[in-house]
Every structure is written in structure tokens, then in C-alpha cells.
Amino acid sequence: MPSNPxxxxxxxxxxxxxxxxLPVLVQPINSxxxxxxxxxIQQLVEQLLHIQGGLLFRGFSVNGADDFNAFARSxxxxxxxxxxxxTPRNEVTSGVYTSTEYxxxxxxxxxxxxxxxxxxxxxxxxxxxxxPEKDGETPIADSRRVYDNxxxxxxxxxAEHGLLYVRNYGNGxxxxxxxxxxxxxxxxxxxxxxxxxxxxIWKEDGELQTRQICQAVSTxxxxxxxxxxxxxxxFHVSNLDEHIKETLISIVGEENLPRxxxxxxxxxxxxxxLQHIRQVLSQCQVSFPWQKGDIMMLDNMLAAHGRxxxxxxxxxxxxxxxxxxxxx
Numbered sequence: 001m002p003s004n005p006x007x008x009x010x011x012x013x014x015x016x017x018x019x020x021x022l023p024v025l026v027q028p029i030n031s032x033x034x035x036x037x038x039x040x041i042q043q044l045v046e047q048l049l050h051i052q053g054g055l056l057f058r059g060f061s062v063n064g065a066d067d068f069n070a071f072a073r074s075x076x077x078x079x080x081x082x083x084x085x086x087t088p089r090n091e092v093t094s095g096v097y098t099s100t101e102y103x104x105x106x107x108x109x110x111x112x113x114x115x116x117x118x119x120x121x122x123x124x125x126x127x128x129x130x131x132p133e134k135d136g137e138t139p140i141a142d143s144r145r146v147y148d149n150x151x152x153x154x155x156x157x158x159a160e161h162g163l164l165y166v167r168n169y170g171n172g173x174x175x176x177x178x179x180x181x182x183x184x185x186x187x188x189x190x191x192x193x194x195x196x197x198x199x200x201i202w203k204e205d206g207e208l209q210t211r212q213i214c215q216a217v218s219t220x221x222x223x224x225x226x227x228x229x230x231x232x233x234x235f236h237v238s239n240l241d242e243h244i245k246e247t248l249i250s251i252v253g254e255e256n257l258p259r260x261x262x263x264x265x266x267x268x269x270x271x272x273x274l275q276h277i278r279q280v281l282s283q284c285q286v287s288f289p290w291q292k293g294d295i296m297m298l299d300n301m302l303a304a305h306g307r308x309x310x311x312x313x314x315x316x317x318x319x320x321x322x323x324x325x326x327x328x
Contacts, residue, residue, distance in 0.1 A: 006047060008040035013048075020286050022142055022303065023054035023296060034060040038074055045075060045297065049123075050222050053142055053302035056288070057295040065093045065317055068127045071295065072096075077321035080121050084114070084192070085180045086167075086231075086259075092317050099126065099138075099316045100307065108307035109234055110141050110281045113300050113320060116165050116231040118197060118214055121320035122221075124300045128290040133312025138296065141284040141304045143227040147217065149280045150228060154273050158216035162264035163230055165214060166257075170207045173248070174258035177208040209256075213264045218326060220301050227301050233278050235261040238271045290316070 006013060010029055017025035026044065028037055037060070049055060062068055072079060072095075079095025087100040100108055114120040126138055147155065169177040181189045189208070193200035199211040218229035237245055237260050248257055262268055287308065298305060300320070 006044060008044065010037040010040045011044065013044065015052075017056065018286055018288065020142070022052060022140060022286055023056040023288075023298075024048060024052050026055050026057045027059045032059055032061045034062065034071055042075065049297065049299050050220070050302065053144075054140055054296060054298045057297065058291060058293070060293065060295070062127060062293055062295065065096050065127075065129075068125070068295070068317060069093055069096050069319065071127075072123075072125045072319040072321060075123065075321070077123070080320045080323055081182070082320070083182065084117055084196070084198075085175060085182070086114075086116060088175060088179070089318075096317050096319050099318050102307075104136075104310050104314070107309055109239075109278070110139060110285060110304040110306040111231050111234055112143060112227075112229050112304050115218075115229045116214060116235060117212070119323055119325040121300050122322040122324045123320065124298050124305075125319045126294075126296045126298075126305070127317050127319075128292055128294040128315070129317060130313050130315035131290045131292045131294075132310040132314035134310060135308045136310025136312075136314045137287040137289060137308045138316065139285045139287040139306045139308060140296075140298065141281060141286060143229060143302055143304050144225050145284050146280055146304065147226050147228040149284065151276060154276060155217070155228075157263070157273075158230070158232070161216075161267075163214050163216050163232055164262045164264050164266060165210075165212050165231075165235055165259070166255075166261065167210045167259050168207065168252075168256050169209075169258075171205075171252075173252075215326065218301060220299075221324060223302075225302075228277075229301060232261045232269060233274050233281070235259045236269060236271075236274050238274050290314075 012027050012029055014025040015021055082089055082097050089097045091097055113124050169175060169180055178184050190200055201209040216230045218227050220227055237257060
């Protein structure tokens, strides 16, 4: 919490919403129309987001995806396309997407958006249009705390070597390359890969393999704090159910798994190291129930997010902005 708590005329700011301080709860004092509060909201975001990592706007009137789009754009950046996708989503309106469309029984582990690439959004918003009947939270975690709590020897290995992500598209096992890159033109895929330092390999069956070396640890451009920033625990073969892993390897071989990750020099990552990382993420996790109309705004480098299992209808839409890369 800031030493001098911020006060505003149109919004209330509650740092005690969760014991961890993440997220900070923001609610309207009088008018629920977010446009009436936008000056205070923008000032709050400017002063607090990079400190706390996440804000939850509750009780504001948001009228559909276009209004959510306008809210996200009000912070001064164009919304980003979901390029080089790793999970299935659909565009709702320009720059606004469905959250990852995995089955309701499937947990999506904590991760920072597009941390498996060299470029990512600094800001991400989640808007709850339909709150689930049961569960369905979007858990979050402070990526600085995750970094601090990972065993120093493991952290040092990851930071020193970086990570090599290997993806094999299509064949009914994962997204097709057309879905991942948003095009059916191989020359466009090749141009994107060349621009983004991705090795692009067309296989004999016409399918695609990509290989890219990325960061495991990153430094926030404004606060200069170290953050745990990768998706090794999601991409690694140890993330699969043991039976599914054995079946896939027996059918396609390890080199053709839909996704896997190694150290940047190509050497394997120990399963037990990744299990330790998953345990740290779990220990740092914060959850709260969605309410219809909620908007959660995260600094994507300071806060990871995931998804719990749920029952009943659930609709959470997403927008991203302020693209950034340490490679520039």
C-alpha cells in the first residue's frame, strides 16, 4: 500500500480486498458510469498499477464488448491482436477476444500473457460478462513474489540459459498453424517468424514446427524489478497427464510433441525443477469470485493469471495493449 493512500472524489480504493494486497478493489462512489469516473481511474492506474500489479473495477456499468473496448483504450494505447496464439480464442470485437476456450473441467495454470515469446503486452484486461454458477475464478499471482520464492539455484539456471520453446502445429493435437498465425499464407508465416526470431521448419507432411529461444526471467521496464516471466511449466511435457504423455510420445515421438520446452542450449529441464516452480506458483496464488460486470486490469509483467474449473455458463472477455519487447 502507498505510504500516503490516494483519495478520489468519484471512486473508492480498497487495499484490503485481499490480504495479499492484490488486486486492489476500485468502486464508484456515486455514478456507476465509468466515463464519469475516468479521470480518477486514469490517475489511479498511473500511480498504482505498477506498484500493486492489479486492480479490480467493480460496480461500474459496462455495456457490452464495445464499451469494454472503449474502457481499455481509454488508457492511451491501441489494443493488440492475439498474434502467434498458443490457445484457442475468438475475436468478439476489434481487439477484444474470448478468454481461452478450454473445457470447463480443465484448469489453466498461472502464466503471464505471451511470456513464451519475445514480445508481449504490458497491460491486460478481463471483463466478466457472465459470472459462472460455481468457481471459474481467474486466479492471479505477483510475479515478483514468484521470482523471490523460487529456489536460487533453479532460478539461476533458468536465467542463465533462457528457454527454447518447440511447437508442432496441427495433426489434430494442437492449434493448426493457420489458427496460431491467423493466416493460410505460408509466406506470411515465414515473414512473421523471421521478424520475431522464430525458427520456422516446414515438415514433409506440410505441417509446421517452430523453435524460439526466449527469456525465463525479465526486468520490468518501469520499476526495474526482476519478475519470473516464462511458460515453461505449461509447455513442458511434464504438464501432461502421465498416460497422455506416454501415449503421445509413443505415437509421434518427443521431437513432434505439440509443445515442449528445453533450456536455451537444448538441454532438458528436470521434472522436479518444474514441479517446484508449480508449487511456488500455487503458494503465491490469489483467487476471488467473479461478479457480473467486473473488470480486472493487470500489469502483465507484474501479475500472472490463470483459470479455475467451473460449472454453468461463464463468459470472460479479454483485451491487451502496450506491446513491449526487451529485444528492441
